[in-house]
Amino acid sequence: MKRIGMLTSGGDCQALNAAMRGVVKTLDNSKEDVEIYGFLDGYKGLIYSKFQMLTGRDFAGILTKGGTILGTSRTPFKTINDPDENGLNKVEAMKQNYYKLQLDCLVILGGNGTHKTANLLSQEGLNVITLPKTIDNDLWGTDMTFGFQSAVNIATDAIDCIHTTAASHGRVFIVEIMGHKVGWLPLNAGMAGGADIILIPEIPYDIDKVIAKIEEREKRGSRFTIIAVAEGAISKEDAKLSKKDYRKKLEKQVHPSVSYEIAADIQKKTGREVRVTVPGHMQRGGSPCPYDRVFASRLGSEAGKLILDGQYGFMVGYKNREIVRVPLEDVAGRLKTVDPDATIIQEAKLLGISFGD
Numbered sequence: 001m002k003r004i005g006m007l008t009s010g011g012d013c014q015a016l017n018a019a020m021r022g023v024v025k026t027l028d029n030s031k032e033d034v035e036i037y038g039f040l041d042g043y044k045g046l047i048y049s050k051f052q053m054l055t056g057r058d059f060a061g062i063l064t065k066g067g068t069i070l071g072t073s074r075t076p077f078k079t080i081n082d083p084d085e086n087g088l089n090k091v092e093a094m095k096q097n098y099y100k101l102q103l104d105c106l107v108i109l110g111g112n113g114t115h116k117t118a119n120l121l122s123q124e125g126l127n128v129i130t131l132p133k134t135i136d137n138d139l140w141g142t143d144m145t146f147g148f149q150s151a152v153n154i155a156t157d158a159i160d161c162i163h164t165t166a167a168s169h170g171r172v173f174i175v176e177i178m179g180h181k182v183g184w185l186p187l188n189a190g191m192a193g194g195a196d197i198i199l200i201p202e203i204p205y206d207i208d209k210v211i212a213k214i215e216e217r218e219k220r221g222s223r224f225t226i227i228a229v230a231e232g233a234i235s236k237e238d239a240k241l242s243k244k245d246y247r248k249k250l251e252k253q254v255h256p257s258v259s260y261e262i263a264a265d266i267q268k269k270t271g272r273e274v275r276v277t278v279p280g281h282m283q284r285g286g287s288p289c290p291y292d293r294v295f296a297s298r299l300g301s302e303a304g305k306l307i308l309d310g311q312y313g314f315m316v317g318y319k320n321r322e323i324v325r326v327p328l329e330d331v332a333g334r335l336k337t338v339d340p341d342a343t344i345i346q347e348a349k350l351l352g353i354s355f356g357d
């Protein structure tokens, strides 16, 4: 008999359900008896012992379903060692609940913050296996995270829609793409959507270079320009500020996000009409694309295999087209960013895409 605790933590994304289904199907198809404890709303469920007993049937029909059947929440790692409002030690509470339920392991699905806590629990002696979810694709140790390709599809659709209206009106349009502190999503959606300018956090932009690209396009006869802006994009000037000064600047910021600041700068410097579109959380919503369904199922089945083999302390990842096991301590606290010198950036530049640098 294996007793498995499962939870999804952090921002949701597509294919969380597909991944959990993959784990459970693999276990169900083995000779092992299993009990599944589904902790509700992320680590909160484990801290406060809120869980549901689940069977294979609960995971039927969810391959195509977006969101997470377990619910999720953010439990910041920064404050994980601080007592809660009632003085409860959260880490001790998680450990106690794990031992009380006599769990054999925890399967934790999450992104960067989630992995820091998962690694902590593993170091505290719990058996942990993680699966890499996030639309940001910023987890170290895996070439791909599930949710990413589905989000690329949605963000690309948004750019496609903007393309036709921008062309009709002859306008400059900014589409703000999620991705937190990294540029994977805006880079890929921007290229897929034929954006003329892509601004990502890893390549700080110069607003005059952005304007120069718009003007160059106009000289060549193009009536419109599409700019894909990462929500974490940063100007060259701001990139020179210390973290503290940059935070101060953001506190005083009158614009709702960097895209509106860029739009205002272009408008002020050139008098051009600029429109901003923010697809926002749509990018995390809806059903997973076929790639993510297959990918998450593969990761889930490998996690199931690890459980059956009694191998813990790993994230199941994807490297060089292979499903791999990555030690949790290698993943936790490390961000996978876009290398500004990567070949994809060079190729995009050859295609005429400006990064505003």
Ligand code: F6P
Pocket: 011, 111, 134, 135, 136, 178, 179, 180, 231, 284
């Ligand atoms: O990490 C996933 C993500 O969607 C980021 O792209 C975005 O910055 C963030 O979560 C939004 O978080 P929230 O859902 O808490 O607003």
